Amino acid sequence: MELTGNYFENTLQIGEVAHEKYFQKNEQNEFPKCLLRYWTMGEIISSFASAGFIIDKLVERPRFDSNKNIPGEFTLVASKLKIER
Structure with missing residues (x-):
């Protein structure tokens, strides 16, 4: 894998x-x-925190292809x- x-x-x-590559070429x-x-x-985590969310958990999973590292x-x-007003 070469990262660019x-x-x-x-x-x-x-x-x-998104997912366009899974359709036929035509x-x-x-x-x-x-x-x-x-x-x-x-940026993603900070935006949730700024909006008042409490972060309970962040789960990371490997890629689905051969680059599972x-x-x-x-x-x-x-x-x-x-909050009740």
């Missing part, structure tokens, strides 16, 4: 629609391009206290 790009890049990128041509913004793990899936479990 910059993990900390925060500009919009032109990319494929169907892929019908998909529009989309704008993507890649978020860092720190790097994370590929994350599950964030959080709760928010309901």
